[in-house]
Amino acid sequence: MIRLALALCLAALPVTGSAEDEAEVTYTVMDFADLDGWAQDDHASALAAFRNTCxxxxxxxxxALCGVAAEAGDARAFFELFFRPVLVTDGQEDALFTGYFEPELDGAPYRTERFRYPVYAMPPEARLSQPWLTRRDILTSGVMRNRGLEIAWVDDPVELFFLQIQGSGRIRFPDGRMARVGYGGSNGHNYRSIGREMVRRGIYNAHQVSAQVIKAWVRRNPVPGEDLLLHNDSYVFFREVSEVPAEKGPLGAMNRSITAMRTVAVDPRYVPLGAPVWIEKGGKAPLHRLMIAQDTGSAIKGAQRADIFIGTGDAAGRKAGRLKDPGRMLVLMPIQRAYALLSDWVQ
Known part of the structure; x- marks a missing residue:
């Protein structure tokens, strides 16, 4: 184990800075001894994920650190020698961890009686005119028909709706082949929460709403359920992701495959994409783990807001849907960067 005496002298001193038009940002440089569970983590798994995108x-x-990582033998020593954990806060919301996953749908490359719901590529006019048509217009006006924009067909409109929320997924064809689709653009309308609309309509109370509850209600009530889904004006189009084998994770914001339980989506205004981050998540299933900031999301805003990639398929989806916990997140910054923050503060 390699430690620097200087780190013990400088650890935990607060440094303040700013991020574009946001509240004042505070940086607290800490030591690895301050990280709860650090010694027990699988640092080699985190290093493998770091190498994938650094x-x-x-x-x-x-x-430069990426070059060193390629030859690093002792993963824990690598992180402790070249990085320092930095707690970044922006004075806004309390820390919040949620989860996301890659859906897996049943589908076919052509329409059948079972597979009737198209996964659309983005039409060229939608790129030229933003915002374009609403979800209701896209699905009911016939504007998409007979244009060859169908990437695949699936058997469940509710799962297709949630595929659009996640932004990427896999489609399993009847012959066992897998097709992966990724985000291809949107119609430019803001997302409108289906859960909040259910509460507004008096269907459920706020504490009762979850992805699984929404899915079950729409399936039990297909006519009002279809209308409920059309309440969300936003519509996401897809593209085929042929460059990533189906057995690997989906592409993240760095255009590389992400890793289940080692990738986290962050707000890049505060956390550099590709940086290691130490997660201390509370709740019923605490998680203390070194992860890599390899993704972003439209709902991920703030220095202490993070979305953990759980994995692919229904089980991952159920786990992700239950995850909404407090905690804290620290960014592992190159050691010279961390000490530069301290120098700026002292001056």
Whole structure:
């Protein structure tokens, strides 16, 4: 184990800075001894995930560390020698961890009696005119028909709706083949929450609503359920992701496959994409783990807001749907960057 005496002298001193038009940002440089559960983690798994995307980081400090990571034998020693954990806060919301997953749908490359719901590619006019038509217009006006925009057909409109929320997924064809689809654009309308609309209509109370509850209610009530889904004006189009084998994770914001339980989506205004982050999540199933910031999301806003990638399929979806916990997240910054923050504060 390699420690620097200087770190013990400088750890936990607060440093303040700013991020574009946001509230004042505070940086607290800490030591690895301050991380609950650090010694028990599988650092080699985190290092493998870090290597997967660090080569795409533009900054010279990060690229230099990526080169060292390629030859690192002792993963824990690598992180402790070259990084320092930094707690970044923005004075906004309390820390919040949620989960996301990659859906897996049953489908076919052509329409059948069972597979009747199309997964659409984005029409060219939608790219030229933003916002474009609403979800209701897209699905009921016939504007998409007979244009060859169907990537695949699936058997469940509710699962297709949630595929659009997640932004990527896999489609299993009857012959066992897998097709992966990724985000291909949107119609430019803001997302309107179906759960909040159910509460507004008096269907459920707020504490009762979850993805599984929404799915079950829509399936039990197909006519009002269809109308409920059309309440969300936003519509997501897809593209085929042929460059990623089906057995690997979906593409994240860094255009590389992400890793279940080692990838986290963050707000890149506060956390550099590709950076290691230490997660201390509370709740009924505490999680203390080194992860890599390899993704983003439209709902992930704030220095202490993070979305954990759970994995692929229904089981991952159920687990992700239950995850909504407090905690804290620390960014592992290159050691010279962390100490530069302290120097700025002292001056």
């Amino acid at each position: 080569g795409d980081m533009d900054d010279p400090d990060w690229r």
